[in-house]
Amino acid sequence: MRKWALIGLVAAALVAATTVPVSGQTGSLRMAIPQNEGALNPYTYVTGLGWNLMTLVYEPLFTPDADNIPRPWLVRRYTTSRDGKTWSFTLHPNLKWHDGRPFTADDVKFTYEYVRRNTHSRWTPQVRNIESIETAGPTALTIKLTTASSGFLAQPLADLPILPRHIWESVTEPRRFNNVVGSGPYQIAEIKEGQFYRLVANDGYFGGRPKVRELVLPIIRNDSVAFTALKAAEIDTYVRPVSPELVAEFEKASGIKLARGAGYVSTILQFNLEHPLLREVKLRQAIANAINTRLMVRLLLLGYGVVGSPGYIHPDSPFYNPEVTFTANKAKAVQLLNEAGYVDRDRDGIRDAPDGTPLRFTLLTLAGNPIRVRGADLIRTWLRDVGIDARVLVQEDASIIAQVWPDFDVCKGRKFDMAVFGWSAPVMNRTTNLRDLFHSDCRFGTINIGGYRNSVVDQLGTDLAATVDVAKQKKILFDLQKVIAMDVPIHVLFYQDGIYAYRADKHTAWVYQKGQGIVNKLSFVDPPKP
Amino acid sequence: MWRFFAGRGAQYLLVLGLTVTLNFALPRMMPGSPMIFLAGEDVGFLEPQQRAQLYALYGLDQPQWRQFLTYLGNLARGELGYSFQRGRPIAAMIGEHLPYTLLLVGLALVLATLLGAALGALAAWRRGGPFDLGTLGVAMLFESVPSFWLGMILIAVFAAGLKWFPIFGAVTAGAALSGWPMVVDRARHLALPLATLTLITIPGTYLIMRYSMLAVLGEQYIATARAKGLAERVVLRRHAVRNALLPVATVFMLNLGFVASGATVTETVFSYPGIGRLLYEAVLNRDYPVLQGTFFIITVSVIAANILADLAYPFIDPRVRRR
Numbered sequence: 124m125r126k127w128a129l130i131g132l133v134a135a136a137l138v139a140a141t142t143v144p145v146s147g148q149t150g151s152l153r154m155a156i157p158q159n160e161g162a163l164n165p166y167t168y169v170t171g172l173g174w175n176l177m178t179l180v181y182e183p184l185f186t187p188d189a190d191n192i193p194r195p196w197l198v199r200r201y202t203t204s205r206d207g208k209t210w211s212f213t214l215h216p217n218l219k220w221h222d223g224r225p226f227t228a229d230d231v232k233f234t235y236e237y238v239r240r241n242t243h244s245r246w247t248p249q250v251r252n253i254e255s256i257e258t259a260g261p262t263a264l265t266i267k268l269t270t271a272s273s274g275f276l277a278q279p280l281a282d283l284p285i286l287p288r289h290i291w292e293s294v295t296e297p298r299r300f301n302n303v304v305g306s307g308p309y310q311i312a313e314i315k316e317g318q319f320y321r322l323v324a325n326d327g328y329f330g331g332r333p334k335v336r337e338l339v340l341p342i343i344r345n346d347s348v349a350f351t352a353l354k355a356a357e358i359d360t361y362v363r364p365v366s367p368e369l370v371a372e373f374e375k376a377s378g379i380k381l382a383r384g385a386g387y388v389s390t391i392l393q394f395n396l397e398h399p400l401l402r403e404v405k406l407r408q409a410i411a412n413a414i415n416t417r418l419m420v421r422l423l424l425l426g427y428g429v430v431g432s433p434g435y436i437h438p439d440s441p442f443y444n445p446e447v448t449f450t451a452n453k454a455k456a457v458q459l460l461n462e463a464g465y466v467d468r469d470r471d472g473i474r475d476a477p478d479g480t481p482l483r484f485t486l487l488t489l490a491g492n493p494i495r496v497r498g499a500d501l502i503r504t505w506l507r508d509v510g511i512d513a514r515v516l517v518q519e520d521a522s523i524i525a526q527v528w529p530d531f532d533v534c535k536g537r538k539f540d541m542a543v544f545g546w547s548a549p550v551m552n553r554t555t556n557l558r559d560l561f562h563s564d565c566r567f568g569t570i571n572i573g574g575y576r577n578s579v580v581d582q583l584g585t586d587l588a589a590t591v592d593v594a595k596q597k598k599i600l601f602d603l604q605k606v607i608a609m610d611v612p613i614h615v616l617f618y619q620d621g622i623y624a625y626r627a628d629k630h631t632a633w634v635y636q637k638g639q640g641i642v643n644k645l646s647f648v649d650p651p652k653p
Numbered sequence: 654m655w656r657f658f659a660g661r662g663a664q665y666l667l668v669l670g671l672t673v674t675l676n677f678a679l680p681r682m683m684p685g686s687p688m689i690f691l692a693g694e695d696v697g698f699l700e701p702q703q704r705a706q707l708y709a710l711y712g713l714d715q716p717q718w719r720q721f722l723t724y725l726g727n728l729a730r731g732e733l734g735y736s737f738q739r740g741r742p743i744a745a746m747i748g749e750h751l752p753y754t755l756l757l758v759g760l761a762l763v764l765a766t767l768l769g770a771a772l773g774a775l776a777a778w779r780r781g782g783p784f785d786l787g788t789l790g791v792a793m794l795f796e797s798v799p800s801f802w803l804g805m806i807l808i809a810v811f812a813a814g815l816k817w818f819p820i821f822g823a824v825t826a827g828a829a830l831s832g833w834p835m836v837v838d839r840a841r842h843l844a845l846p847l848a849t850l851t852l853i854t855i856p857g858t859y860l861i862m863r864y865s866m867l868a869v870l871g872e873q874y875i876a877t878a879r880a881k882g883l884a885e886r887v888v889l890r891r892h893a894v895r896n897a898l899l900p901v902a903t904v905f906m907l908n909l910g911f912v913a914s915g916a917t918v919t920e921t922v923f924s925y926p927g928i929g930r931l932l933y934e935a936v937l938n939r940d941y942p943v944l945q946g947t948f949f950i951i952t953v954s955v956i957a958a959n960i961l962a963d964l965a966y967p968f969i970d971p972r973v974r975r976r
């Protein structure tokens with residue numbers, strides 16, 4: 124018995140004492156990610172973050188710069204016809220695929236046609252408007268559009284990564300195809316399902332040498348474990364933002380730096396505008412006035428965030444209308460409710476509509492997101508103060524989607540009262556964002572999950588989608604923000620700042636992309652010289 | 654004898670049939686659709702016919718009964734299908750995750766059973782003494798500790814603090830190791846999740862062994878053995894422990910069947926790539942084929958463990974043989 128105990132102890136000590144060298148190469152960066160991203164090719168990557176990683180391997184023709192403005196990347200020169208319908212491009216010469224084959228205009232034409240045939244939720248809608256694509260030699264091509272389109276430069280040009288024709292042309296089930304030959308600054312060297320990805324720099328890259336020689340992407344499933352690993356220098360950065368309560372701790376930690384900037388992720392109170400009570404604008408305005416969003420930013424985000432703009436657009440966006448402002452006022456809320464005849468008729472502490480229906484609502488919120496759960500609870504308290512009863516229902520993502528956005532198809536209607544919801548950063552960056560969010564036709568208002576209807580908004584949205592001139596786009600968006608702020612189809616609560624922590628000894632050339640964070644192509648490779 | 658086995662066989666087939674049906678039905682009864690995981694984040698921008706095309710691609714446009722028949726047919730051919738989300742064959746995915754789970758959960762079960770039985774026997778032998786009361790208290794504590802919390806504490810102390818062990822994963826990511834360094838690397842990564850799982854599994858075995866042992870120690874044959882003048886050690890080992898181990902063996906057999914189901918919470922805390930984690934992510938992603946596939950493997954292993962227990966029991970307990 125004693126003998127075994129001794130052997131056990133020695134074995135344990137051996138195991139504990141042997142330190143395994145951690146891939147020790149200089150220029151190796153360990154960047155933890157929270158979940159699998161398939162084979163990191165255009166049809167298998169999973170999240171928005173995965174898109175950023177995938178575009179290190181597969182490249183779109185253009186790339187958004189630090190201000191999210193699309194800049195030519197694989198393209199050297201381009202021209203647009205006066206009517207905005209004809210786009211001509213000249214590619215960089217000497218572009219190559221990772222397997223050594225030349226990258227040509229033919230690959231571009233193939234890809235744009237491929238995503239039209241093989242449905243991809245992101246790209247198939249983006250190429251809908253293309254009428255024809257003609258190549259002229261290996262580096263020249265012309266794309267003709269059916270109608271002028273405001274978002275064409277951002278999507279698909281700066282969004283759709285080009286596939287190698289010689290590999291993909293025979294692929295009929297792209298979602299089951301795990302090939303990883305791309306043309307980008309990084310090549311995939313190793314994928315261990317559920318464990319890690321390893322990418323190595325493509326030194327023959329046409330745009331120059333990538334900034335980091337090797338990227339190791341371990342999957343860490345839990346945020347607090349990931350941040351512990353960062354502090355213990357087991358990883359060099361974690362791709363998710365630091366939660367507000369950890370910021371002070373990381374500011375003090377040695378060897379760790381923080382990159383901070385605007386966050387375009389929105390947190391909103393979404394109304395169901397088909398609800399018999401919530402369709403009344405006075406009630407929605409009253410609810411908005413009862414919610415102290417300033418205090419929310421202080422309590423929930425510890426100040427690391429921006430109070431929501433009533434027109435949805437983030438104040439740091441070039442399209443933000445500074446004249447559209449809103450300050451919550453509880454007395455105003457009470458006044459609005461009284462004026463509209465919402466008074467407590469049965470003396471139960473809850474106001475009733477003129478027809479006697481009590482102002483009782485459910486408020487859905489996401490279980491996995493503590494900030495939203497606490498936010499929902501604050502809203503419940505504040506609404507109670509003005510005589511409105513909101514019952515908070517905390518549920519997991521798929522259940523919430525099933526009620527708020529069944530099958531992710533706005534045309535299928537909705538079954539909820541109110542929800543603390545949110546949109547990711549790319550929604551803010553879409554040129555047509557306010558049309559997508561508020562157009563009453565579900566083919567255009569593809570994320571109008573509240574079922575909002577306003578003919579003025581519909582007209583402005585339609586105009587916006589067909590406007591190529593940026594100054595004119597801006598004017599339309601300014602008008603849209605004004606109408607939205609009056610009508611309150613959603614109430615924007617706040618935008619959480621993006622705060623990212625990284626170890627300063629490994630990589631410092633991080634580029635903060637406005638509203639999005641530091642995990643983007645510009646952090647790993649400089650834009651190619653034209 | 655043969656009739657007995659035929660009866661058991663029929664029972665197992667019935668159980669298998671029922672669980673295979675439940676495996677199909679349960680994931681589909683959950684609220685929420687797999688659409689976003691088929692289509693990705695921008696699913697909202699798809700046109701109706703493109704959605705329909707996607708559903709058709711995965712056979713989800715078919716009526717439920719036809720999907721069920723397809724599923725049964727595939728299962729009969731040993732075909733588990735493809736993951737909705739990852740586009741990979743499920744057999745390959747399970748093949749990658751299962752070894753980690755068998756290593757982690759299997760080893761934890763063996764260790765916890767051995768340690769739990771030994772501690773339980775000693776505690777009962779010295780009933781009321783400081784060892785008994787001490788281990789009982791500690792066992793109660795670990796019995797009630799959530800594994801998530803215990804894992805975080807072990808990480809904070811032994812990984813982040815003392816730096817004896819790594820914080821996450823099953824291997825050092827990106828390090829090309831082979832031979833002994835690889836074995837050592839895996840052992841170091843295994844240590845903390847194994848410790849977590851073992852520590853929370855020990856109390857069950859310990860408590861069963863302790864009570865079983867107390868019951869045995871009150872039996873007449875123990876008094877007889879002592880009266881014969883046998884040494885205390887012989888009484889403990891040969892007469893008391895051997896008989897008291899029976900319930901522990903039963904529990905061990907039962908647990909054996911669940912080894913393949915993994916330890917979701919522990920695997921999550923340590924980012925250990927086991928079956929429990931695969932299953933959990935499949936639930937979140939409404940990845941029906943992966944759910945069906947992993948549940949099927951778990952069902953089969955539970956049934957296999959039961960068959961094993963049925964076969965082994967006559968050897969462990971001679972009384973069963975005589976009946």
